[in-house]
Amino acid sequence: MRNRASSPAVPRAALLVGCAWLAAACATAGAANPSGAVGVEARDVGGTSAVGTVPVAAEGTDTTDTRDLLYGMPNGAWRSTYRPLPAKPTLIRGGTVMTATGQTIQGGDVLLENGEIVAVGKGLTAPAGAMVIDASGRYVTPGIIDVHSHMGDYPDPGVQAHSDGNEATSPTTPQVWAEHSVWPQDPSFTRALAAGVTTVEVLPGSANLIGGRGITLKLVPGRSVQDMMFPGAPMALKMACGENPKRVYGSRGRFPSTRMGNVAGYREAFIRAKAYREKWDAWIEGGRKGDPPARDLGLETLAEVLRGHLFPQIHCYRADEMVQMINLSHEFGFHIRAFHHGVEAYKIRDILARDSIGAALWFNWWGFKMEAFDGIEQNLALVSQAGVHAILHTDDDMGVQLMNQNAARAMYAGREAGIEVSRNEALRWITAEPAWALGIQDRVGTLEKGKNADVTVWSGDPFSVYTRADQVFIDGALIYDRKQKELQPTSDFEVGILPEATFEGAKGGVR
Amino acid sequence: MTTTRRTPGRAIGLATALVAGTALMAAALAAPAPAAAQTIAITGGTVYPVSGPRLEGATVLIRDGKIVAVGTNVRVPERARRIDAAGKVVTPGLMDASTTLGLVEVGAVGATRDFALQSEDPVTAAFDVVDGINPASTLIPINRLGGVTTALTAPRGGLISGQGAVIDLAGATVEAMLVEPRAAMMASYGAGAASAVGGARGEASLRLREALDDARFWKKHQGAFDRGASRSLVESRLDLEALQPVLAGTMPLVVSVDRASDISAVLRIANDYGLRLVITGGAEAWRVAGELARAHVPVVLDPLTDAPTDFSHLGARFDNAALLQKAGVPVIISTFDAHNVRNLAFDAGNAVRFGLPWDAALRAVTLEPARAFGIDDRYGSLEPGKVADVVVWSGDPFELSSAPETVIIRGRVMPDRSRQRELLERYRTLRADQPPEYRGGEGGNGADGG
Numbered sequence: 001m002r003n004r005a006s007s008p009a010v011p012r013a014a015l016l017v018g019c020a021w022l023a024a025a026c027a028t029a030g031a032a033n034p035s036g037a038v039g040v041e042a043r044d045v046g047g048t049s050a051v052g053t054v055p056v057a058a059e060g061t062d063t064t065d066t067r068d069l070l071y072g073m074p075n076g077a078w079r080s081t082y083r084p085l086p087a088k089p090t091l092i093r094g095g096t097v098m099t100a101t102g103q104t105i106q107g108g109d110v111l112l113e114n115g116e117i118v119a120v121g122k123g124l125t126a127p128a129g130a131m132v133i134d135a136s137g138r139y140v141t142p143g144i145i146d147v148h149s150h151m152g153d154y155p156d157p158g159v160q161a162h163s164d165g166n167e168a169t170s171p172t173t174p175q176v177w178a179e180h181s182v183w184p185q186d187p188s189f190t191r192a193l194a195a196g197v198t199t200v201e202v203l204p205g206s207a208n209l210i211g212g213r214g215i216t217l218k219l220v221p222g223r224s225v226q227d228m229m230f231p232g233a234p235m236a237l238k239m240a241c242g243e244n245p246k247r248v249y250g251s252r253g254r255f256p257s258t259r260m261g262n263v264a265g266y267r268e269a270f271i272r273a274k275a276y277r278e279k280w281d282a283w284i285e286g287g288r289k290g291d292p293p294a295r296d297l298g299l300e301t302l303a304e305v306l307r308g309h310l311f312p313q314i315h316c317y318r319a320d321e322m323v324q325m326i327n328l329s330h331e332f333g334f335h336i337r338a339f340h341h342g343v344e345a346y347k348i349r350d351i352l353a354r355d356s357i358g359a360a361l362w363f364n365w366w367g368f369k370m371e372a373f374d375g376i377e378q379n380l381a382l383v384s385q386a387g388v389h390a391i392l393h394t395d396d397d398m399g400v401q402l403m404n405q406n407a408a409r410a411m412y413a414g415r416e417a418g419i420e421v422s423r424n425e426a427l428r429w430i431t432a433e434p435a436w437a438l439g440i441q442d443r444v445g446t447l448e449k450g451k452n453a454d455v456t457v458w459s460g461d462p463f464s465v466y467t468r469a470d471q472v473f474i475d476g477a478l479i480y481d482r483k484q485k486e487l488q489p490t491s492d493f494e495v496g497i498l499p500e501a502t503f504e505g506a507k508g509g510v511r
Numbered sequence: 512m513t514t515t516r517r518t519p520g521r522a523i524g525l526a527t528a529l530v531a532g533t534a535l536m537a538a539a540l541a542a543p544a545p546a547a548a549q550t551i552a553i554t555g556g557t558v559y560p561v562s563g564p565r566l567e568g569a570t571v572l573i574r575d576g577k578i579v580a581v582g583t584n585v586r587v588p589e590r591a592r593r594i595d596a597a598g599k600v601v602t603p604g605l606m607d608a609s610t611t612l613g614l615v616e617v618g619a620v621g622a623t624r625d626f627a628l629q630s631e632d633p634v635t636a637a638f639d640v641v642d643g644i645n646p647a648s649t650l651i652p653i654n655r656l657g658g659v660t661t662a663l664t665a666p667r668g669g670l671i672s673g674q675g676a677v678i679d680l681a682g683a684t685v686e687a688m689l690v691e692p693r694a695a696m697m698a699s700y701g702a703g704a705a706s707a708v709g710g711a712r713g714e715a716s717l718r719l720r721e722a723l724d725d726a727r728f729w730k731k732h733q734g735a736f737d738r739g740a741s742r743s744l745v746e747s748r749l750d751l752e753a754l755q756p757v758l759a760g761t762m763p764l765v766v767s768v769d770r771a772s773d774i775s776a777v778l779r780i781a782n783d784y785g786l787r788l789v790i791t792g793g794a795e796a797w798r799v800a801g802e803l804a805r806a807h808v809p810v811v812l813d814p815l816t817d818a819p820t821d822f823s824h825l826g827a828r829f830d831n832a833a834l835l836q837k838a839g840v841p842v843i844i845s846t847f848d849a850h851n852v853r854n855l856a857f858d859a860g861n862a863v864r865f866g867l868p869w870d871a872a873l874r875a876v877t878l879e880p881a882r883a884f885g886i887d888d889r890y891g892s893l894e895p896g897k898v899a900d901v902v903v904w905s906g907d908p909f910e911l912s913s914a915p916e917t918v919i920i921r922g923r924v925m926p927d928r929s930r931q932r933e934l935l936e937r938y939r940t941l942r943a944d945q946p947p948e949y950r951g952g953e954g955g956n957g958a959d960g961g
């Protein structure tokens with residue numbers, strides 16, 4: 001059994017509500033604020049939000065408040081049921097603490113209490129009853145964050161029955177939500193955790209122009225995806241440029257089959273969304289009198305993008321196509337939070353910086369298709385140097401286990417080419433910047449007082465190939481420990497899957 | 512550049528023109544330094560000959576494309592070009608034992624892909640990749656800058672895919688690059704192979720044995736076969752002929768297989784026919800490590816495999832390499848890639864992270880693959896008489912902070928250039944007064960461009 005501390009779970013503090021949702025004026029205020037978190041509280045884990053405890057309104061008597069209704073979560077449905085695992089106060093002592101805020105503290109301490117980081121510094125005192133982790137000779141960083149994952153939607157084993165990541169039956173499917181495909185027993189989740197990753201965003205695939213909503217998860221075991229949902233994290237809208245949508249539909253003789261078809265497809269969808277939003281906003285401004293307009297799941301999602309409450313995360317490789325998408329966002333007045341893959345982001349890094357659009361990139365994947373032909377290993381370094389929110393992402397169940405290493409490689413590739421990259425900057429590519437892209441930068445991504453106690457302790461320098469994640473904390477709970485078998489979660493799928501007795505070479509294995 | 516509108520009739524021509532344009536540009540980038548092979552002395556480095564213990568402050572002397580001396584007491588001829596490797600690490604050039612280098616330019620562009628047949632026939636043993644290798648591929652300079660100097664480039668797919676070749680990552684012609692043509696017969700076993708023959712592993716085994724039986728029969732009764740007096744044979748004459756070196760044990764049968772029971776099945780077949788076997792993939796090889804060790808069968812693996820990605824990978828784990836090595840199985844590390852063969856050192860470093868001894872990891876990307884393909888008399892270590900494929904690294908070759916500083920192939924220092932480095936230079940600065948199109952690049956569309 002888990003070696004749990006005795007103190008009960010402490011409910012997470014409510015999120016800041018940056019935009020006063022209850023005021024209709026705010027909900028119709030126009031384009032999103034391109035900087036900072038929107039502060040949607042849609043995934044709040046309030047005391048009565050757990051499934052089964054919320055009274056369901058009788059038909060026709062809508063008790064849902066406006067923000068939840070617009071967000072597509074009436075009657076308290078679809079909310080996070082995540083509760084941090086109980087934990088004692090924990091002092092991580094004497095490590096090399098990399099805060100991702102520019103500080104590296106040799107012989108530094110991090111104190112975790114009530115699910116939060118309560119102090120970072122030197123010579124901290126452990127509260128009574130605290131667990132003390134000796135981190136001498138080891139490194140301490142924020143938990144790693146991946147903004148681009150399909151874990152749970154394309155779970156292992158990768159059989160057809162598990163293919164749940166692309167609703168590739170129509171090029172425009174804003175009505176689908178990635179979370180409704182997530183299988184919490186995907187063995188990939190625990191592997192990512194064991195690599196020091198604490199938060200991921202699961203997105204629909206790129207077969208469609210508009211693929212649907214994405215969801216931010218904490219890498220905690222859960223019986224449902226709701227048990228894993230990052231409370232308060234805004235949801236994403238996944239969109240895709242270029243070769244994939246036009247190939248998937250063009251090969252069936254359907255629309256779109258060209259890049260110009262792609263752009264027409266986005267524009268048509270947002271024209272409808274604009275009208276839908278206006279209809280709903282008028283109903284709200286009119287005091288919610290009479291029957292509400294009929295709901296349309298897809299347009300509801302796009303309207304929330306227009307209101308700035310859902311973050312567009314756009315799969316796009318080529319520089320010119322990213323500019324096309326920026327034009328699209330200008331036409332309809334929304335802000336693109338980040339381009340994902342962005343193999344040519346380096347070519348337009350000035351534009352990305354100007355519009356405060358993040359660039360979520362690989363270290364060196366290239367050449368697997370035409371739009372990935374111009375990939376260079378200095379992409380991250382160049383983009384970062386230009387002041388863009390530079391993010392290392394993976395889109396891959398193995399890559400997510402190598403994020404610290406690939407950030408290091410991108411840093412060294414930059415330096416080798418004469419591009420200045422600091423270790424703090426490279427660490428931010430996998431912590432603070434992805435947190436920004438997901439709108440949870442006030443909660444995670446750095447080691448700072450008041451943030452979620454999502455922390456990874458490494459066996460050595462996280463930028464060395466030989467280093468391993470030793471311990472991982474999520475909201476202050478020690479959720480993975482490389483040295484303690486009982487603190488290594490595994491998925492149900494792996495239970496009894498191999499006849500252990502026949503493991504001829506297993507003795508003395510290195511896990 | 513063509514301005515013709517794209518019509519169905521022109522599509523192929525246009526695509527060909529684009530490919531040709533890419534190839535021309537790549538040829539310019541791929542051409543090695545024109546200097547004739549010369550005498551090169553790499554001095555003062557930490558030298559890992561692989562065939563022997565590490566040497567501190569040693570010299571590697573190269574002449575006419577060959578290594579002539581390795582040691583701490585080597586006299587450097589005056590006319591030698593000196594490369595100061597003090598504080599640096601010197602290793603043999605790395606060899607990747609499973610790639611499709613030179614057989615693909617853009618993964619999703621079929622016209623640039625030459626490693627797989629679109630064949631109904633699951634047995635295509637006669638298929639030889641050599642005449643499909645493109646020495647002008649942009650992938651070659653990009654990957655050799657990662658310290659990889661030699662690779663098996665080989666076909667994939669089906670039950671018996673065909674024959675792979677070992678190439679050096681340098682040369683303007685296939686002849687110049689070829690280290691060993693027909694170095695391996697590639698095959699696969701397990702779910703993929705089963706689906707190629709009707710959906711069951713037992714059938715894959717049967718077809719494999721039938722092909723080998725037929726090849727054996729054909730050799731004995733070739734005259735009768737040519738006269739049309741033989742019983743009918745399932746495979747074509749060319750396939751039967753191609754399988755002869757496999758039956759003779761002079762060409763390894765390289766089988767891509769992952770599940771432990773499938774590896775055992777392949778071992779039985781190899782034993783029954785007396786084949787020289789190499790396992791690739793081998794996700795569950797550690798489960799049959801003893802069997803593999805007793806049969807002296809090497810395993811080519813990707814150390815970055817740890818998940819039950821399918822039902823043949825249920826036992827995949829990061830310490831596969833470490834467990835196999837401990838059991839006495841020759842371990843070889845591969846990227847199984849083309850575009851990022853340059854990740855080979857990174858992959859080897861990760862094998863070390865999960866328990867493979869450092870020296871074994873270096874062997875796994877140098878001498879072990881050379882042995883598996885029968886070229887260890889010429890490749891895989893720094894020894895007098897061997898081909899001078901040598902890399903000088905800024906530090907520990909596996910460490911993320913290290914990079915190759917000098918790459919030498921057949922005694923020539925390779926140029927520090929690739930299409931990706933050209934792109935980097937083109938976009939190093941963004942200037943409003945000079946669009947990037949006016950900067951760098953050898954592939955312009957005019958004779959005087961560049």
